[in-house]
Amino acid sequence: MTGALPTVAVVGIGRISRPMVVRLRRAGHAVVVTNRTRERALDVADETGARVAGCPREAAESADIVIVSLADDTAVREVYHGPDGLLAGLSPGVTVLETSTIAPSTVTSLVPRVLERGAVLLDTPVSGSVELAARGELTVLAGGSRTALDQVRPVIDVLATRVLHFGDSGRGSVMKLVVNSLLLSLGTALAESLVLAERAGIDREAAYDAFTRSAAAAPFVLYNKDNFVTPRDAPIHMTLALVAKDLTLVNALASSVGAPMAQLEASRALIDRALAAGLGEHDGSVLAEFLRGSR
Structure with a gap:
């Protein structure tokens, strides 16, 4: 990871991920945001000083950690693939935190594709309300490499007070x-x-x-x-x-x-x-x- 604090990309600005951006910026992280509806990304950028990227690829290119927060499996698959997709922007050493509530099979199908880029994908869906997200008191339900999870704990700890690890990829989902x-x-x-x-x-x-x-x-x-x-x-x-x-x-x-x-x-x-x-x-x-x- 580069710099004193890792740069975080947030792909998908919704009710839970928006307060995540706020907390990360307050903690001093450089944050890049992107969203299919660009106005949402611009809104949180205006509030926090986050940088807006034009597509998931651009957001991932400058990030050490990528947080994905989307509504469903279809949206997740669309964001990862294609010339402007997330996979195209990943660099070796990047960790992707997949926080979307999706099928475990979707997560496990993406793991090898992320690995091909030299990056790591962890399924880290969160449990909690918008208010808990704003206070950094979410619970993370994690699957994937324990070592990779430990390495990104300083970022996760800005967002959550509990991190529960359940084993292999897909188990968090x-x-x-x-x-x-x-x-x-x-x-x-x-x-x-x-x-x-x-x-x-x-x-x-x-x-x-x-x-x-x-x-x-x-x-x-x-x-x-x-x-x-x-x-x-x-x-x-x-x-x-x-x-x-x-x-x-x-x-x-x-x-x-x-x-x-x-x-x-x-x-x-x-x-x-x-x-x-x-x-x-x-x-x-x-x-x-x-x-x-x-x-």
């Missing part, structure tokens, strides 16, 4: 889907329970306060209070469309290993009904609003 399976089921149950309390005559905010003061007070419940209690005023954490995308990935993983997923099937049925009602671009907590209008 497996664990992200497992964690999301639990969280997405929890989100469905949270929506159902809140509406149940309301219909039984309990004030919405009082009911949610009880959730946060009981055995149900998981971090997911705590940081989603505004989204469930005052949904029209709260920021989007994760759209229902992305929730559905993740459930599809979880289902594919479960099918590949023969794991029964009765809860997933029930959650997916409800989510599909909400998607059919046109709620895909709302926060996942919109399920409570959807249930309030159902009988």
Whole structure:
């Protein structure tokens, strides 16, 4: 790595990766950003002083570490390949941190392609909210070389307070889907329970306060209070469309290993009904609003 601090490229500027850029710049890193919708890259560059690259290749050419944060497998594959793709810009010694929530098979298919460039790819999806990202308190679920992971810990530690390593490439992505399976089921149950309390005559905010003061007070419940209690005023954490995308990935993983997923099937049925009602671009907590209008 060159210089006192490694230069970091961030490919894909979304709800979680944007505060990552802010934290990296505050920590003194030179940061290069690129995004398919250029306005997002320009916006975070205006705030932080990051440099904007015209394409993933250009972003990777000047980087010691590349963080990729994209919505789905299709976007990831498109970013890596082609004359202006990420692979074309990688130099020997670069480490790629693939933080996107994608199929483990997508990760493992990219590992040898990155290795051909003399670089290393680690799957490092993160768990946590936008607020946790802003505070640098994410959890990294890592797969790939432990040695490579240790080498980039100074950068990861700017973004996360916990780094959990699960072994070979793809295992971090497996664990992200497992964690999301639990969280997405929890989100469905949270929506159902809140509406149940309301219909039984309990004030919405009082009911949610009880959730946060009981055995149900998981971090997911705590940081989603505004989204469930005052949904029209709260920021989007994760759209229902992305929730559905993740459930599809979880289902594919479960099918590949023969794991029964009765809860997933029930959650997916409800989510599909909400998607059919046109709620895909709302926060996942919109399920409570959807249930309030159902009988």
